Amino acid sequence: MYAVPEQFDKMKENNEKLFKELRDSDSFLLGQAVKIGLLKPDEAGLVKRLRTLRNYCSHFNPFEKTLERFNQDVESLGLRRPTGPEDLAELARLSIEKTSKLLESWEKRVAV
Helix, strand or coil: CCCCHHHHHHHHHHHHHHHHHHCCHHHHHHHHHHHCCCCCHHHHHHHHHHHHHHHHHHHCCCCCCHHHHHHHHHHHCCCCCCCCHHHHHHHHHHHHHHHHHHHHHHHHHHHC
């Protein structure tokens, strides 16, 4: 199909890289937003950490790596690990609050 076999090999290699990046499409999109200057790198990291909290609060699965990532992200956000259902509700509330503030800052940035 390709007159020069190296072209096929290069296309295959590029596609493999793209598929690896798109495996976690949220991270890929966040990376693109940082690349074009819409988001700051630390904001992209915050979105990833808040997503982990959301995943844990909404559909926790103890057999996934989610628990380890959840504990790391809670600590990195300066929050206390939940010990009961009421703590989990408070953590979800704080997560939504932080997400709302982040979205507001993005809206202001885009409106400029």
